[in-house]
Amino acid sequence: MLVISAVRNLKMVRVVGAIGMGVQLFYVVYLLLVFLGERSSGNTSEMLFVHDVVWYQSLNIHYAVGVDGVSISLLLLTAVVIFAGIFASWEVEYRVREFFITLILLATGVFGFFISIDLFTMFLFYELAVIPMYLLIGIWGTGPKEYSAMKLTLMLMGASALLLVGVLGIYFNSAPDDGALTFNYIDISHIHLPRSAQMFFFPLTFIGFGVLAALFPFHTWSPDGHASAPTAVSMLHAGVLMKLGVYGALIIAVMLMPQAAVEMAWLFIILATIGAVYGAMGAIAQKDLKYINAYSSVSHVGLILFATLMFNQVAFEGAVLQMISHGLITALFFALIGMIYGRTHTRNIYEMGGLMKVMPVLGVAYLIASFAALGLPGFSAFVAEMTIFVGAFQHAEIFIRVVSILAVSSIVITAVYMLRAAAILLLGPLKKQEYAQLPDAHWYDKIAVFLLIAVITGIGMFPGWLSDMVYSGLGPMFSRFISN
Amino acid sequence: MRNELSLILVVLLLLLAELFSNRQGKKAIITLAVGLFLVHTIVGFLPTSHGELFGGMYRNTPLIVLMKNLLNVGVLVVFLQSSYWLRLPENEHRFTEFFLLTLSTLIGMSYMISSGNFLMFYLGLELASIPITALAAFNIRKMESIEAGAKFILLAALSSGIMLFGISLIYGTTGSIYFSDVMAGMSMHPAQIVATTFFIAGLAFKISLVPFHLWTADVYEGSPTSVAAYLSVISKGASVFILIIVLFTVFRDVVTAWKPLLAVISIATMTTGNIFALRQQNIQRFLAFSSVAQAGFILLGIISGSEYGMAAVVYFVLVYVFSNLGAFGVVAVVRYRTGKQNIGDYDGFYQTNPKLSLVMLLSLFSLAGIPPVAGFFGKFFLFAAAAEQGMYWLVIIAVLNTIISLYYYLLVVKAMFLHKSEEPIEKIQGDFMMNIALVVIVFGILFIGIYSPVFEWI
DSSP states (O other): OOOOOOOOSOTTHHHHHHHHHHHHHHHHHHHHHHHHHHHHTTOOOSSEEEEEEEEEGGGTEEEEEEEOHHHHHHHHHHHHHHHHHHHHTTTOOTTHHHHHHHHHHHHHHHHHHHHBOBHHHHHHHHHHHHHHHHHHHHHHOOSSHHHHHHHHHHHHHHHHHHHHHHHHHHHHTSOSSSSOOOOBHHHHHTSOOOHHHHHHHHHHHHHHHHHHTTOTTSOTHHHHHHHHSOHHHHHHIIIIIHHHHHHHIIIIIIHHOHHHHHHHHHHHHHHHHHHHHHHHHHHHTOOBHHHHHHHHHHHHHHHHHHHHTTOSHHHHHHHHHHHHHHHHHHHHHHHHHHHHHHHHSOOBGGGOOOHHHHOHHHHHHHHHHHHHHTTOTTSHHHHHHHHHHHHHHTOOOHHHHHHHHHHHHHHHHHHHHHHHHHHHHHSSSOSOGGGGGOOOOOHHHHHHHHHHHHHHHHHHHOOHHHHHHHHHHHHHHHHHHHHO | OHHHHHHHHHHHHHHHHHHHOOHHHHHHHHHHHHHHHHHHHHHHTSOOOOEEEGGGTEEEOHHHHHHHHHHHHHHHHHHHHHHHHHHSGGGTTTHHHHHHHHHHHHHHHHHHHTBSBHHHHHHHHHHHHHHHHHHHTOOTTOHHHHHHHHHHHHHHHHHHHHHHHHHHHHHHHHSOOBHHHHHHHOOSOHHHHHHHHHHHHHHHHHHTOTTSOHHHHHHHHHSOHHHHHHIIIIIHHHHHHHHHHHHHHTTGGGHHHHHHHHHHHHHHHHHHHHHHHHTOOBHHHHHHHHHHHHHHHHHHHHHHOSHHHHHHHHHHHHHHHHHHHHHHHHHHHHHHHHOOOBGGGGTTHHHHOHHHHHHHHHHHHHHHTOTTSHHHHHHHHHHHHHHHTTOHHHHHHHHHHHHHHHHHHHHHHIIIIIOOOSSOOOOOOOOHHHHHHHHHHHHHHHHHHHOTHHHHHO
8 A cells, every 4th residue: 555656866856755755644644544434334354454465475475464553553653754854854965865765765664564464574674674774874874873873783683683583483383283384463363373482482573673672781772873863864763663663572572472472571571661761861861962862762662662561451552652652752852953953063952052042943842842752741642651551550460560660760750851951952041152043943844843743732632533543453462462 | 408508509609700700800709709698598498308318317307407597697697797807908819718618617517417427417517617727817917816726726626536535435335326326325324424425525615615615715806806706606506506406316315414514514604704704805805705604594495405495595596696796797897997806995986886886785785685685585585494494593593694794795885885985986987798787687686586486486
């Protein structure tokens, strides 16, 4: 259902990119509406709009795509973020054409991943999304970009290596008694994989996806990677790609290997909690805006992973909601940071101050983003985090209660660094006089920023449609999880 | 026999052309050679009969036909790529020799693949190896080229000797050199296991497996680029084919002997190749070690010992032909026009030669196994073949090696795209034939992966 528009040979590259992604966004919204229509008219099959083409007969690989409630909301996220990202990249000057081509290639990989039902296809798109990152960061980034790009690429490819083994393991165990092996994960989820296989492959798969989701201690690619990347890439990466990791962890690792998941959960819960708290602590120590946000992402996505391991439907829903919410918020942040950096040419908050006077639009947007990030009611993060912790608290064991409290504490720490950064940056006297001349948001900046804020607030105020959709999407998956 | 006969025909025609042409006509010989070979390749795809000749010494099956066609295509691309180099003044009088030598080795390899007994196999092997020496030493005015030739012949002779010893042991214990008879007579007799090991050792030399790979770097570096390309792809590919044929048929019963042996060799090869490639500056050495590592990957398919593994190997060799020739093609262009061979010289290549950079990028990605180019599919199928047999640890080591290899491939990508340079290599005017070759390669790399019937057919 998705068409990549490859931009070629056009001076008006940015406009074409914008139109292309606008069309994409349109498609997704349209798809969303049709989807909701289908659901409300009683269509309860698990995946809708399934499109299945046999690809490699001998291995039973199909190019199989389809959507359910969860994946469609992630598609929506991706479309919004990349649309905003195009506008946030309006000022790229060096090799513009290649930049947008690579960016759209990256987006293709991400879209493809979310709609894949076949494990092979999913893996293909995952790898497809990693390589453009290297080029994008290495060529158009800032700071120690080559080092960051290489570190990021190698760690993510290392993760995909583990994933490959995991996927192959799942595949070859997917027909214990009868019939053919299959890569189709819907089919696999109906089958009970043998326990020994699960115990071996679950860690591989979970860690494989977890690295992309900045699972502690494999998160080290994240701060440098996000900080060195150009704006749109950071937006897409922190906003969407990390969610790819969590989505994969949820759908594949947890859903297909539930026994192993339950047995090994304690280890990964500890890691996720450490990630949530450590990321937040790390953010406090940072002076560079992008690093603050990068660590913040590690922390928030750690929360998502945490929720994934709680194994009840409420927590899963919270996880998905947080995926979307955090994706939008962090995208907004990176967009704003990019705009600020483009004007002041520094990301060190101590070198800036009093920007609110000079750039009121951007300043207010930044404040809104900060409030949203720390979970102020009225914005999406509140809904998401609330749901996560309600889900987590449904467990009665002491262990879970304790780690939940620790994880909640990360929210407090988030408030600390968010407000601190915002205050130092925006309020108070102007640090440098030349800043008084800086322009406020341009038209293209405004489009990106307002779009993101609108969606964040919209979800915050009216979460019902989204959470219902997600909940129902999770339903069938979850019932299988229980039965396994 | 048709393949070999037409090759011999081409050789004879070229000889005649060489003898009877004057100075002017000589230039045309290059075109003539490529044209004749193109015809030969196309003819190879026409349906042919299968069966045995000479009392079982020579066999032909659909798979063998496919393998030979694959090699033909590869050689065709090598010829296209070498056209510019051959027109250079230093090669003025000798380019026909290049074609004759290369075709001779190809004939040898064809016989080797089609062999039905060890004698034919050995004949083919020798016929394939000896002219390569002359090819490696083609740049007679350069010391490193002569050194390459000398190293190659010495080691080839040594490994042939070892293999012959193994073959003689087999004859001694089974009383026959025909594959079918030997197959019946193989068991876990110690002498036969020794024989198997020696046989594998002899072929391992040509495939550049550890610890028989030491010649690879020096010979690839010293030879003319086209020859190195030929060695890395065709020679290796043919040897892989014959290895897999022999192991799966003749030595099937001693599989428990050679499977673990190959597993160890595979791990050693992948790792050594990758580690050494990390430190290379000369791009031909770099590609040499990279191809050593790729050979290690190919072994995964052989180790799996299944029909599916065989298909994966053949498919991977096909993909590898395209990827490696793509990389070598770009290297050839750069070397012949500018004489530069170091990775550092490639800095900023994209600024001046965007198309060549893209070809190199695609080739390197294919070698590394990144989707959506064909190399990804090739590697995936190899890993799947190994995983099917439950050898997950081997697969884990293999994928980890893939990551290491990605790092050094990215180093070249980094130089080309990321680095800026004060004096990038000037824009290189494309040579017609070379361009055709590169276009074919790119097309192949992009589509072979996605177009699945290719794999199904295999």
